[in-house]
Amino acid sequence: MSYFQNILFIADNCRILQFLDAKDGSALEKHVIRTIALNSEHSCRVQCYLENACVSYNFGKRVTGDEVCELNNSTDIQHPDDLKPRVNFIYRGAENSCGTTPSMNGGTCQSRFLPHGYRCLCAAGFSGLKCETAASECNQYKILNDSDRHSDFGRGNQKCDKYLIGDWYRFSAGAGTSIATKCISKGQRCGTDLPGWMNGTHPTVDEGVVSRKVCFSGYRNCCYRNVTINVRNCSSFFVYRLKPLSYCNSRYCGKS
Numbered sequence: 001m002s003y004f005q006n007i008l009f010i011a012d013n014c015r016i017l018q019f020l021d022a023k024d025g026s027a028l029e030k031h032v033i034r035t036i037a038l039n040s041e042h043s044c045r046v047q048c049y050l051e052n053a054c055v056s057y058n059f060g061k062r063v064t065g066d067e068v069c070e071l072n073n074s075t076d077i078q079h080p081d082d083l084k085p086r087v088n089f090i091y092r093g094a095e096n097s098c099g100t101t102p103s104m105n106g107g108t109c110q111s112r113f114l115p116h117g118y119r120c121l122c123a124a125g126f127s128g129l130k131c132e133t134a135a136s137e138c139n140q141y142k143i144l145n146d147s148d149r150h151s152d153f154g155r156g157n158q159k160c161d162k163y164l165i166g167d168w169y170r171f172s173a174g175a176g177t178s179i180a181t182k183c184i185s186k187g188q189r190c191g192t193d194l195p196g197w198m199n200g201t202h203p204t205v206d207e208g209v210v211s212r213k214v215c216f217s218g219y220r221n222c223c224y225r226n227v228t229i230n231v232r233n234c235s236s237f238f239v240y241r242l243k244p245l246s247y248c249n250s251r252y253c254g255k256s
Contacts, residue, residue: 044069060089107131124208147174156191176254
């Protein structure tokens, strides 16, 4: 097995791609990140260098007769079933260090950068060689786990979050896995008179910390009162920066 080795310097980093022999009559499907009209394989290879996520490419003639370069973010080694026959095309893959060292927590791995052989572009709130280090609020938070805080629980003892300490919280155990996200129209649920639910979707990891409105249902109104909180997606769970409530009886409610 032979290699075509070239070096491209980008800023203070050095990227080395080692390409394997071309596979005639083939193309890698489902992993194309960019398509460019080019007239030579050499130009296609250069474009793969310039695209930091590229680790292989397809080059050939389309049925219309024009030549095209397709840059891929994976290789046939990681996805052998995606290498398909395609007339008038060649496929050429490179060594992909991201195949065995993927980024964590929504990060993007870029192959063949020194000194580790790869580098990871981390999502907001994460850092480290593999984006393994989470933001402090994903490691340091308080737990809300009372079963009477779940939105399915009845009125109970009319509890109130007036004395809640302003901090980051995670819903757990009997309280559910996250804050409720639908109007608690029946009212007087999760152990209180005015049950609180988040009016909006949870963020993605990439969005980092976002603001959301929490509505408190009561008096035939899904949003009789409201407060603004912060939310972060910690990849496998959510955390919420909650504040004490100035009116009782009202409470932040969870869901499963």
